[in-house]
Amino acid sequence: MESKSENKGIWKYGDQWEEELLLLKSIIDKTELTETTKWGGPVYVYNKKNILGLGGFKDYFTLWFFNGVFLKDKKKKLINAQEDITKSLRQWRFTSKEEVNEKEVLEYIYEAIENEKQGKIIKPSKKEIIISELLEKEMAQNLALKDAFEKFSPYKQYEFLEYIETAKQEKTKLSRIEKVIPMILDNIGLNDKYR
Structure with a gap:
């Protein structure tokens, strides 16, 4: 049996950000999202659709939006962690509790929920038809x-x-x-x- 800490994958640094992640959770709990556990960490869903996830990494803790590409991101907080690979996912990274502004975080979450309600998703790109x-x-x-x-x-x-x-x-x-x-x-x- 693996010990629990080895098997956390991307959440393996969750413990070092315990308080910070609890702070983010307490903010998310004010919304209509439901907490589930997927891929070994908390993922928040609306109507069974993944809206956002939380994670602790070595140098930061993060909130990621599964369809973050549609967020207006007026405050320029979001990054695409893997350009060219992730089309939809966007991360908002924090390095301290002080950086977490509840009002801003909620604005982004509400917008993400709204986008989900409107069904904004990236459709898998169809290959161009080739005729020979x-x-x-x-x-x-x-x-x-x-x-x-x-x-x-x-x-x-x-x-x-x-x-x-x-x-x-x-x-x-x-x-x-x-x-x-x-x-x-x-x-x-x-x-x-x-x-």
Whole structure:
């Protein structure tokens, strides 16, 4: 059995910020959010949707907003901890109790709840549809190829199309098509050998 302290993951420094986190909790308790425990730490939900979480890290304790990207952030408090990776999550970091301004914290929380009520979320970005005229032409002439292609999952179809269409020259596109036709007919995905 692991001891409890080893298994806290991102909350492993929670103890060193105990008072500070309790202060944040007491503020959040004034709102309509419900406290749950997810990923080993407190997460506050509204209608079963994650609104915010609390955590203690080595150098700061933090409030994070799951859909923080939609907050107006007039006071410029929020940061994106991992640019390019986290689209929605935003953190508000504190290094002392003195930095916690209840009125400001509540403003942000109420705004986050309001955003949730309005259903503001980032939809997963759909991949652009790629059409390969050259492959379409081949498939029009070769129905076995068309059938075989349609058996692939959309993701694998996409990989073939992307592979063909990212070639700059028509000549290269054609040679890539030559290369993938036997694979398609044998039902081998473009990257199967690497999977």
